[in-house]
Amino acid sequence: MDATKIKSALADVTAERDPTIKSLKMASLCGALWAERGVQLVVVGGSAIEILTEGAYASGDLDMCHVTKTSLPMRVRQEIMGLLGAKGGPRNWQVAGMFVDVLGPVESFARTPFRRVRAPYGDVLLMKPEDLLVERVLVSVYPGENKTARDCAKVMASAALRKEIEMDWVEVRRVANLPEYRNFAECVKLVKEVADELKIKSPLHSD
């Protein structure tokens, strides 16, 4: 991406007042610049949930991880983010009226692909909804009840049950039964509760 394109993209992201579009455009711009240097980024956590669900959940920071095994050397990271006029680093920056965090290697257990949005400056990879749902259900229960995580899991389930996100429910079952989670019963319960509210049959329910 040449300097003129970067300047124009940066002006666009800076002027954007819609927090979800701003995050997605920033992920697109950062993703393109990192990918040019061989490192693929994926949007994770609340930012990914927001882009997938519009659940009014995310805060003003964009969390990303790298899909590729290694990240970029610190010096290169600082140079790339410097192209965007970023402040701070080497893992989090203030840029274009928001914060960008690049946290490290992505932690994913689902065998499904990362979801992909063809955004204005390049494709954006999003964390797999199967991982996000199982993880939010876990956090909603352990180490103690967490209403925000529960609401978040519910919006994920709702979007999937209403076919706005394509979810692999077999994979949800497998991931939730892994030793890393062991929360399949809690997932079944939450998805059934949402399905009942929506008057849809739960794909995790056996009867």
Place this chain on the structure above:
Amino acid sequence: MNSKSKVPCIPIEGSISWEDWLKGRRARRESSHLVAPGVIRRKSSSSDRRLKKLFHGQRGLPFIPTEKL
């Protein structure tokens, strides 16, 4: 299943276009609000200091109202 959506779906394989992602925003927000109404943004986190400084006491930009999506 009785409420199959006509909203563009974010697929497992391939990608969703920018236009389709934008087109589906309102429906996704409405789906979310059916089960978790209002803003469900966390009230606090370890990033509060920097967030509240940048966003004038808030933890991020305000969300666009559903009717304007």
